[in-house]
Amino acid sequence: MKQRTQWSAALAAVLVLTAGCGSAAGPGSRSGGPADKLVVWDWKSGDAKAAGYVREAKADFAKKHPGVAVEFVAQPFDQYYTLLGAAIQSGRGPDVVLFNGGGQIRDRADALAPLDSYVAEDRQRLAGWDAFTKSGKVYAAPVTLQGHPLYYNKDLYRKAGLDPEAPAATWDEFVRDCATITEKTGARCFALGNKEGIGIQFWLSALGSAVLTPREYDDWVGGKRDWSSPDVKKIFELWRQAGESGLNTDGANSTAMFNDAFAAFNSGKAAHVIGLMSDVGHWKDFAEFLTPDNVGVRNAPSVNPVAKPSLPYDGGIGYAVAKWTRDPKQAADLVRSLTSAGALEAFHRDGGAIAADTTIGTSAGGPAVRTIVSEVKAGKPALHVALGSKTIELMGRLSQQLLSGSATVDDALRQLAASDKTG
Amino acid sequence: MSTRDRTAIPPRRRRPRGSRAERFAPLVLLAPAVLIIVGPRLWPLVLGINFSFTGDGDRDGTAVGFDNYLTLLGDPLFLTALRNVGLLVLLLPVAVAIPGLLATFLHLKVPGHRVYRGVYFFPAVLSPVIVGAIFTLLLAFDGPLNTVLGGLGIGPVDWLGDPDVAIFAIVGVHVWATFGMALVVFLAGFATLDPSLLDAAEVDGATLPQTIRHVIVPGLTRTIQFVFVTTLIGMLTSMFGLVYVMTSGGPEGSTYLPEYYVWIQQGQMNQPALASAASTALFLIMLVVGLAQIAVLRRTGGED
Structure with a gap:
C-alpha cells in the first residue's frame, strides 16, 4: 500500500509538472487527405431519401474535377458534433463538413475556411446565408432552409365551426378560437414538447415577429438584444400564460418535441403546432397523417399592432470546408456541386425539405409547402438562431421552470441577459 | 540458459x-x-x-491553470450533477436492500421461486436504451401508469417532467434494470450460508424479520459489502443511457449526472477542455470511492 501511495504521488507530481503544457493534440498538426480524394462528413447521405441528391451532386462535381474521388461518410447525428469535435481537436478529418446553421457552425468557425470568394456566384440564387455567417464571413453554403411555421389542423377548425381559410388575425381572437376548438373537439391549442427545452426556441422564433417591432427584431438578429424590453418580456409572458391556462398539451416538460409533440398534432390532440420547414416535423410529415389539404400554415397571430408577423427561417443545413483541407478551391467546388440547382431539386423532391434554392419547382408538395415558399421572400432570420449555444441551453432549462412555475419571467430574463452578454 | x-x-x-x-x-x-x-x-x-488545464475556443491550447475547475464550481448544472451523485450514494442502501430481500425470499423458497428467479434477472440483459424507451412510454404523462393511478383516484404525476420526481424515477428504473445481477450475487452468498443456522432459528421460533436480522445479515456481511461496491460503481458509471433517453438531463437540469455533463460540454457546447476537467473530477470521485471500497473490503478480509 505504501509503495502504491508513492507511485500515486509520483504520477500526481508528473501531472502537475506537465499541467497546461498544451492541448492534447496541438493545432499545429494539421494535414489533409490526398488531393485526389475528398472526404465529406454528414448525417444525411446514409438515408435512402438522399441517394438521388448525392448522385446529382457527385455527377456535377465529376464534370469539374473528373479525377477526384468523393467519399461520403454518414455519421450518426446523435454523435455528430462529438465526433467532429474530436476531429477538430486532432486537426485532421473530413474536407467538407455538413453543419446545422447558427450556433453549431459559429462555435466551430475557427476550424473552417471562409468561402466568400468561392461562392460569390451563388449568393443570389440561394437563400439562408446568414445562419452560416460569422463576423461578416461565410463559412458554409446553405442546402435547406429551416424555419418555424405555425401549422394548424384545418379539420379541427371545421369541426369547431371555424373557417380554416381565415384563421384569427390577432392573439386574443386566436386564444378565443382555441377555446372553441377545445370545447367542441377536446383538442388543445398547441402540441408542445419541451423535454429537451426545444419548445421555447420554436415559441420565441414563431411568435417573435408578432410581438417585437420590426426595429427590435432586426436589432435582436443583429446582436443588439434588449432582454429587459417590454416586448421581449411579452413573448416569455405568453409562454408562461399558455402553460398556465392549459393551451398546451399535458406534460410538456416530459414530452419530447421529436416526435411525441408532432405525433400529438398528427393524431388531432392539438389544433396547432410550431413545426419545422425541413427534415422532420414539417408539412410532408403532417400531410401523411392529416392529408395535404388539412395541413394549414400561417404566420403567428398579431400580438403587438406595430409588429409585422413573418415567417422565421434561416439556412438549415449547409456544407462547409475544413481549414486543414489541402486544396480549399477544390473542396469549395464540391460544396458548390452539393448546392447546385439539380442536386437541391432532388433533395426537395425525395427528402421533403425546403431547399435553399427557391427557384426550383415545389408545385408537387401541396398547399402548405406553396404557402411556405411564398413566405420565404418576406421572412426574417429566426430569433433563437441568433443566440449562442450556452444561452439556448439555459433558455431551455428556464422555459421548463416557467412552465412548472418555479421561476418568474423577470428572473428568467435576467439570467438570459447575463448569459447572452458573456456569450 | x-x-x-x-x-x-x-x-x-x-x-x-x-x-x-x-x-x-x-x-x-x-x-x-x-x-x-x-x-x-x-x-x-x-x-x-x-x-483539462487548457482553454476552450479562443484560448484553445493555452494553459489556463485551474480556470476550468473554477468554472465547474460556478456552474449550477455541474453542482446539480454532484448533488445527484450524493443522492445516489444516499439511495444506495435501498438499491442493495431490494435484491437482498428478494434473494432472501428466493432462498427461503417462496412458492414459484424458480419463476421469480428468471423474471428478476431478465431486465439485466436489456440495454439501458431499451429500458429507458420502455419506461419513457410507461411513465409518460398520459401513459399507462398515470391511467392506473387515475383509476385509483390519484392525480397524475409527471414522473419525468417534475424536477422533484424525475431523478427518483430514473434511479428507480436503474435499480429495476440492474438489481438482477446483485440478486445473483446474493444467491451465491446464500449458498455459503450454513443451513443449520437457519434451521436452528426456525426451531427456536424466530420470525422472518428476526431471521434476517440475526442470521442472514451477519452471515452475508461480505456479500453485502461486495454488492454495495458494485452497485455504487454501476450507478455512477452506467446511468448515462437512461438519463439520455428518459429526460435529456431535464426537467430544469434536475437529472444531470457528471457523465451527462461531460457529454453535453464536449458534444453540444464544444468545450472539450471543460469536459476534460469534468471527467477528471468524475475520475477523482471514482478514485476516492474505489479506495474507500478497497479499504472496506481489506478490513473485512482481515476479519476472516
Whole structure:
C-alpha cells in the first residue's frame, strides 16, 4: 500500500509538472487527405431519401474535377458534433463538413475556411446565408432552409365551426378560437414538447415577429438584444400564460418535441403546432397523417399592432470546408456541386425539405409547402438562431421552470441577459 | 540458459554480456505488459488531465491553470450533477436492500421461486436504451401508469417532467434494470450460508424479520459489502443511457449526472477542455470511492 501511495504521488507530481503544457493534440498538426480524394462528413447521405441528391451532386462535381474521388461518410447525428469535435481537436478529418446553421457552425468557425470568394456566384440564387455567417464571413453554403411555421389542423377548425381559410388575425381572437376548438373537439391549442427545452426556441422564433417591432427584431438578429424590453418580456409572458391556462398539451416538460409533440398534432390532440420547414416535423410529415389539404400554415397571430408577423427561417443545413483541407478551391467546388440547382431539386423532391434554392419547382408538395415558399421572400432570420449555444441551453432549462412555475419571467430574463452578454 | 551452454562458450568474453542480459531480461520481459498499460491506458489519462488545464475556443491550447475547475464550481448544472451523485450514494442502501430481500425470499423458497428467479434477472440483459424507451412510454404523462393511478383516484404525476420526481424515477428504473445481477450475487452468498443456522432459528421460533436480522445479515456481511461496491460503481458509471433517453438531463437540469455533463460540454457546447476537467473530477470521485471500497473490503478480509 505504501509503495502504491508513492507511485500515486509520483504520477500526481508528473501531472502537475506537465499541467497546461498544451492541448492534447496541438493545432499545429494539421494535414489533409490526398488531393485526389475528398472526404465529406454528414448525417444525411446514409438515408435512402438522399441517394438521388448525392448522385446529382457527385455527377456535377465529376464534370469539374473528373479525377477526384468523393467519399461520403454518414455519421450518426446523435454523435455528430462529438465526433467532429474530436476531429477538430486532432486537426485532421473530413474536407467538407455538413453543419446545422447558427450556433453549431459559429462555435466551430475557427476550424473552417471562409468561402466568400468561392461562392460569390451563388449568393443570389440561394437563400439562408446568414445562419452560416460569422463576423461578416461565410463559412458554409446553405442546402435547406429551416424555419418555424405555425401549422394548424384545418379539420379541427371545421369541426369547431371555424373557417380554416381565415384563421384569427390577432392573439386574443386566436386564444378565443382555441377555446372553441377545445370545447367542441377536446383538442388543445398547441402540441408542445419541451423535454429537451426545444419548445421555447420554436415559441420565441414563431411568435417573435408578432410581438417585437420590426426595429427590435432586426436589432435582436443583429446582436443588439434588449432582454429587459417590454416586448421581449411579452413573448416569455405568453409562454408562461399558455402553460398556465392549459393551451398546451399535458406534460410538456416530459414530452419530447421529436416526435411525441408532432405525433400529438398528427393524431388531432392539438389544433396547432410550431413545426419545422425541413427534415422532420414539417408539412410532408403532417400531410401523411392529416392529408395535404388539412395541413394549414400561417404566420403567428398579431400580438403587438406595430409588429409585422413573418415567417422565421434561416439556412438549415449547409456544407462547409475544413481549414486543414489541402486544396480549399477544390473542396469549395464540391460544396458548390452539393448546392447546385439539380442536386437541391432532388433533395426537395425525395427528402421533403425546403431547399435553399427557391427557384426550383415545389408545385408537387401541396398547399402548405406553396404557402411556405411564398413566405420565404418576406421572412426574417429566426430569433433563437441568433443566440449562442450556452444561452439556448439555459433558455431551455428556464422555459421548463416557467412552465412548472418555479421561476418568474423577470428572473428568467435576467439570467438570459447575463448569459447572452458573456456569450 | 543452462549451465552446459554457458561452459561450452569461453567464459571470459561471455560473462559480462551474460550478466547484463540477465539484468535486462526482466525489464525486456515486462516491457510488453508495461507498454500496454502505459500506452493505451495511462498515457491518454495523463493527456486528458493535462488537457483539462487548457482553454476552450479562443484560448484553445493555452494553459489556463485551474480556470476550468473554477468554472465547474460556478456552474449550477455541474453542482446539480454532484448533488445527484450524493443522492445516489444516499439511495444506495435501498438499491442493495431490494435484491437482498428478494434473494432472501428466493432462498427461503417462496412458492414459484424458480419463476421469480428468471423474471428478476431478465431486465439485466436489456440495454439501458431499451429500458429507458420502455419506461419513457410507461411513465409518460398520459401513459399507462398515470391511467392506473387515475383509476385509483390519484392525480397524475409527471414522473419525468417534475424536477422533484424525475431523478427518483430514473434511479428507480436503474435499480429495476440492474438489481438482477446483485440478486445473483446474493444467491451465491446464500449458498455459503450454513443451513443449520437457519434451521436452528426456525426451531427456536424466530420470525422472518428476526431471521434476517440475526442470521442472514451477519452471515452475508461480505456479500453485502461486495454488492454495495458494485452497485455504487454501476450507478455512477452506467446511468448515462437512461438519463439520455428518459429526460435529456431535464426537467430544469434536475437529472444531470457528471457523465451527462461531460457529454453535453464536449458534444453540444464544444468545450472539450471543460469536459476534460469534468471527467477528471468524475475520475477523482471514482478514485476516492474505489479506495474507500478497497479499504472496506481489506478490513473485512482481515476479519476472516
